[in-house]
Amino acid sequence: MKNTGDIFEMIIESMDKDKMIATKAVPSTRSFLDTKKDEAHDWTTHEEEGQLAIDVAEVGNDIVVTTTVAGADTKRIEVFVHNDVLTIRGVRHSPLEQKAQVSYFHKECFWGAFSRTVVLPIDVKGDLARAEYTSGVLSVWIPKQQQGAKIPVTIIDE
Structure with missing residues (x-):
């Protein structure tokens, strides 16, 4: 049987990896808004x-x-x-x-x-x-x- 501390460390490492993958796959909101600003109409005027x-x-x-x-x-x-x-x-x-x-x-x-x-x-x-x-x-x-x-x-x- 594994030590409980080891199990928690594995879970935390897995969560950290998932977080890194997610942040690399999805651009930040700011960069998304900056790149889409010219493509979309200005919704704030409606x-x-x-x-x-x-x-x-x-x-x-x-x-x-x-x-x-x-x-x-x-x-x-x-x-x-x-x-x-x-x-x-x-x-x-x-x-x-x-x-x-x-x-x-x-x-x-x-x-x-x-x-x-x-x-x-x-x-x-x-x-x-x-x-x-x-x-x-x-x-x-x-x-x-x-x-x-x-x-x-x-x-x-x-």
Whole structure:
């Protein structure tokens, strides 16, 4: 039987060899980006839509979806309900986007187009939905669809 220290040394040596092989076979990220820079289009110029964080709750006979849309033009917020799918879309504009020579020290806020589509947990009456905007918070109230009723079976003697 081999000494346990020898087994661990063998495992570590094997891992070191695998690491050396892997690093030689795969170029570093920096060199890959440098060589591919001219070949690919500049993906940073394409504007992506941000995704909203949402809360979905049941309040009485309604499903309520709440999200923060602070900074969005309230006239351009769109809310769609189709069957059991809710979509919220809009655009947030930074108060600094029109200023010249803006240089950020730290930037976490999302500015630009946003959207969120969610499948609701139960059937709803989308045509009766209503949306409320208060202090940067959008709440969409959608009445729940009446659940199927239990139908009694009447036995008829023949």
